[in-house]
Amino acid sequence: MSSTRDPRLAREQAYLDLLYARLDEVSEITRRQLRQVLLEAGTGTPQAVVERDVFAATHAERLARLEAAEGRLCFGAMDRSDGTRTYIGRIGLSDAEQEPILVDWRAPVATAFYQATLADPRGLTRRRHLRTKGREVTGVADDLLAVGSGGSGGSGGSGGAGRGAATDAGEADVATGDVMLLEALSAPRTGRMGDIIATLQAEQDRIIRADARSVLVVDGGPGTGKTAVALHRAAYLLYTERARLERSGVLVVGPSPVFLRYIEQVLPSLGETGVVFATPGRLFPGVKATANDPVPVATLKGDHRMAEVLAAAVRDHQRLPRRPIEIIHDSDRVLRLDQDTVARARTRARRSRRPHNGARLVFLRELLGELTSQVIRQISGGLLDEDERADVRDGLWADPAVRGALDALWPRLTPAGLLERLYADPALLARAAGRLLSPAEQALLRGAAPTRPSSPRSSAARPVAARPPDGGEDLFSALEAAERPAPPPPSPATRREPRAWTVADVPLLDELAELLGDPDEGSRAAAEAAAARERAAQRRYAEDVLDMLGLTGQLDAETVADRWRGPRRRASAAEHGAADREWAFGHLIVDEAQEVSPMLWRLLWRRCPARSATLVGDLAQAARPGAPATWAEILTPHVGDRFRVERLTVNYRTPREIMDVAADVLAATGSAAAAPESVRSAGEEPLAVRVSSGGALADTVVAETIRTAGMIGEGRIAVICPPQASGPVRAALARVAPELLGATVAARVPAGADARAEAAADLLDARVAVLTVADSKGLEFDAVLLVEPAALLAGPTRGLADLYVALTRATRSLTVVHSDDLPSVLGRLAA
Ligand SMILES: Nc1ncnc2c1ncn2[C@@H]1O[C@H](COP(=O)(O)OP(=O)(O)OP(=O)(O)O)[C@@H](O)[C@H]1O
Numbered sequence: 001m002s003s004t005r006d007p008r009l010a011r012e013q014a015y016l017d018l019l020y021a022r023l024d025e026v027s028e029i030t031r032r033q034l035r036q037v038l039l040e041a042g043t044g045t046p047q048a049v050v051e052r053d054v055f056a057a058t059h060a061e062r063l064a065r066l067e068a069a070e071g072r073l074c075f076g077a078m079d080r081s082d083g084t085r086t087y088i089g090r091i092g093l094s095d096a097e098q099e100p101i102l103v104d105w106r107a108p109v110a111t112a113f114y115q116a117t118l119a120d121p122r123g124l125t126r127r128r129h130l131r132t133k134g135r136e137v138t139g140v141a142d143d144l145l146a147v148g149s150g151g152s153g154g155s156g157g158s159g160g161a162g163r164g165a166a167t168d169a170g171e172a173d174v175a176t177g178d179v180m181l182l183e184a185l186s187a188p189r190t191g192r193m194g195d196i197i198a199t200l201q202a203e204q205d206r207i208i209r210a211d212a213r214s215v216l217v218v219d220g221g222p223g224t225g226k227t228a229v230a231l232h233r234a235a236y237l238l239y240t241e242r243a244r245l246e247r248s249g250v251l252v253v254g255p256s257p258v259f260l261r262y263i264e265q266v267l268p269s270l271g272e273t274g275v276v277f278a279t280p281g282r283l284f285p286g287v288k289a290t291a292n293d294p295v296p297v298a299t300l301k302g303d304h305r306m307a308e309v310l311a312a313a314v315r316d317h318q319r320l321p322r323r324p325i326e327i328i329h330d331s332d333r334v335l336r337l338d339q340d341t342v343a344r345a346r347t348r349a350r351r352s353r354r355p356h357n358g359a360r361l362v363f364l365r366e367l368l369g370e371l372t373s374q375v376i377r378q379i380s381g382g383l384l385d386e387d388e389r390a391d392v393r394d395g396l397w398a399d400p401a402v403r404g405a406l407d408a409l410w411p412r413l414t415p416a417g418l419l420e421r422l423y424a425d426p427a428l429l430a431r432a433a434g435r436l437l438s439p440a441e442q443a444l445l446r447g448a449a450p451t452r453p454s455s456p457r458s459s460a461a462r463p464v465a466a467r468p469p470d471g472g473e474d475l476f477s478a479l480e481a482a483e484r485p486a487p488p489p490p491s492p493a494t495r496r497e498p499r500a501w502t503v504a505d506v507p508l509l510d511e512l513a514e515l516l517g518d519p520d521e522g523s524r525a526a527a528e529a530a531a532a533r534e535r536a537a538q539r540r541y542a543e544d545v546l547d548m549l550g551l552t553g554q555l556d557a558e559t560v561a562d563r564w565r566g567p568r569r570r571a572s573a574a575e576h577g578a579a580d581r582e583w584a585f586g587h588l589i590v591d592e593a594q595e596v597s598p599m600l601w602r603l604l605w606r607r608c609p610a611r612s613a614t615l616v617g618d619l620a621q622a623a624r625p626g627a628p629a630t631w632a633e634i635l636t637p638h639v640g641d642r643f644r645v646e647r648l649t650v651n652y653r654t655p656r657e658i659m660d661v662a663a664d665v666l667a668a669t670g671s672a673a674a675a676p677e678s679v680r681s682a683g684e685e686p687l688a689v690r691v692s693s694g695g696a697l698a699d700t701v702v703a704e705t706i707r708t709a710g711m712i713g714e715g716r717i718a719v720i721c722p723p724q725a726s727g728p729v730r731a732a733l734a735r736v737a738p739e740l741l742g743a744t745v746a747a748r749v750p751a752g753a754d755a756r757a758e759a760a761a762d763l764l765d766a767r768v769a770v771l772t773v774a775d776s777k778g779l780e781f782d783a784v785l786l787v788e789p790a791a792l793l794a795g796p797t798r799g800l801a802d803l804y805v806a807l808t809r810a811t812r813s814l815t816v817v818h819s820d821d822l823p824s825v826l827g828r829l830a831a
Contacts, residue, residue: 034059065271075198114205188715191764215643221676222808223653226616248586295796301504302597313432355517415512507599593617655682686814698732715782722791742766
């Protein structure tokens, strides 16, 4: 309990005690119910089993939400002109009589808490912010929203939710909600983003609650809360559209593993877990790409023309023979396939509009039919019944000579096999890309060829394995199931050291998977049909059971059927989506959307065919060369005009002094965007420190890092370096001040590419993170040391955009360390 003399604290503490008592009570009841349900073993009638599972899942989910609400359960209250008061919190709670005592921040009624202003008070006289620590109220700040409202606060009326705290008549309301916001913004960074429900601003709240049926772009400068807003929007949508989104899931795509680690706690802290997080390198099941191509290669791989190149490469494998093919069947029977016959089969197959591997079945059926007729003509003058015809056809397909000839005309392909060959086979690349890519561009692709996929676990990344026929399908699926492996690997002359797929390869693999279809299509179709039949039966059964239990209308049969399939299946709506490239997510969130290449957009829209998405980004921060200057240019090719742009304009992160420097850089980029306005000043001017003549850059960086660490106390520091400097800087820090880097990171210096990516996730836990600009995207630190800015400008990406990103990561202090001259765009620092 607070011992303060402010009477408001004592009153609010009393209400908070009531809320926590109720939270404990409801948690205990839920825990008991869960325990009881779980103790009822899964025996008895099927309906008892269903009932148990439905309730167990519901109780477990509720308990998880209740537990997540422990921290900052309640953070505000609204007083209305009719004298009622409503408390706002992380979740909604009702008392034993089912009267609401706390309203979920996402409920419609809570909108006024975030939106009310003096000009538009929305029926409120006062908005009260509560500062809490654990279960204790440590501060109160009020926004008065009506003249004279300081003395007419809530009086425990009975009309609204959360009726309670007594009138605050006569109390001086010196503090305002802005105090709480500034406190939140000035607190030392922890290395993890936190939720902002207590201090959401009106412009952010509007975006969070916007309609989800189309594509919403949240555009804004650095630090305007785009990421925070996107994550809170996910929580909002999971609350308002729970049934739909629990089934389909939400996919959040962020630029790097370190970024995902940075944001990973926000949704769980809001009680939400049904979300899949992925970096672009993880969007093709089975591939975990972390390596990046050189910038020009990555840019080319992301170019929209690659879609046509890949389609052409697939078509190149649907061949016509120049001369008639002769096949010796059964050692002495000569069969012929001429160009016209093959062309007819190819046209039929292409007209089927199935992907390559599916259309292959049509092609094979046509040609095997033709060969069967030839055999029959030879042995019996054309007189065989259907069964005999089938025997002949089976015999033909079992003949390696026949199979080899047909495979050569229309081989079964895998995405990995084909992409690998496209990079490694100049003739294939020239045929596929001849009209689309210049010789120099083709050379870039050839130079970037991996020779082995990164993961053998991907069905798409491994050669097609021989499988036993499943017997239940027609001839062709059975035959397909016993296929030969994918075409041979590149010749020794073109073979390089094994290398992982790069991040830019992922959308190409996915595009190919789309063009090729499933290599096991026949057997897969049978499996899918069986699964669909099973699902329908389970649903019918669930409907009957709900009917028997008298729960029809209260529970959705589909949901029950899902639950009934068992906790393992249920838990995996999100996991399912992560593992299955054909999963259709209900909502897509893309952070740093300005960096997404056209090929990656194609993949992302395939993951969310409903085109319900929130895309957040800042065009001025786009590092990739050739990045478009408008959202329309980026999105129109994919979603037409089905998108709208909302702008955030206030910078909550970067203090004014630093933003002034960054604004000069923004102006130099030629961007039409205005620099976002900083909400606060830190009282510290940014510094430029030049390495003394004869001194080493890394030593000066280390000295400045140690000085900064002493100055900022417990907060986090980023040392943002050009790639070539980060190794020496990290090594020097590990030598002189290993405690600042943290044990894991210090021990890994120097590290290989993959280990570095993994270590990147650990960086957030250390006091000091040594990063490239690319890895610092989306992150924030108390202090930033920016090393050698001239080298950033000379890099292969859009240097000014990189500089802009690096300058805007700090919440407090910025030091630029340089040995080369400062770029003129940083003239303000030199002054
Ligand atoms: N209403 C708010 N209350 C408290 N903190 C906020 C609020 N809005 C934003 N912030 C904080 O401001 C910081 C910047 O937010 P965020 O990272 O979402 O910005 P951004 O627009 O995504 O930035 P960038 O483009 O640089 O990645 C975060 O620490 C976030 O928690």
